[in-house]
Amino acid sequence: MADKNIGNWVKYMxxxxxxxxxxxxxxxxxxxxxxLLDSYLGTDPWLKICLMISGVIxxxxxxxxxxxxxxxxxxxx
Numbered sequence: 001m002a003d004k005n006i007g008n009w010v011k012y013m014x015x016x017x018x019x020x021x022x023x024x025x026x027x028x029x030x031x032x033x034x035x036l037l038d039s040y041l042g043t044d045p046w047l048k049i050c051l052m053i054s055g056v057i058x059x060x061x062x063x064x065x066x067x068x069x070x071x072x073x074x075x076x077x
Contacts, residue, residue: 012070019066023059030055 034048041047 015066015070019063022062023056026055026059026062027052028055 030051030053031048034051037047037051038044
């Protein structure tokens with residue numbers, strides 16, 4: 001019984017790490033791409049801000065989808 005609890009703990013930690021990394025990557029990628037495009041197009045803060053907000057929105061959508069699929073049992077899949 002103790003092994004099952006340890007397995008669940010590791011599974012949930014892996015999910016949390018994946019979600020946090022994806023959220024940070026989406027926001028960081030939006031910042032980097034926005035900064036790059038702003039330097040080429042001369043629209044200094046606007047594309048950076050828009051792409052970072054898009055990264056946050058996509059990260060929240062990914063969080064909701066991931067937590068929804070995590071809550072399902074194996075019988076429901």
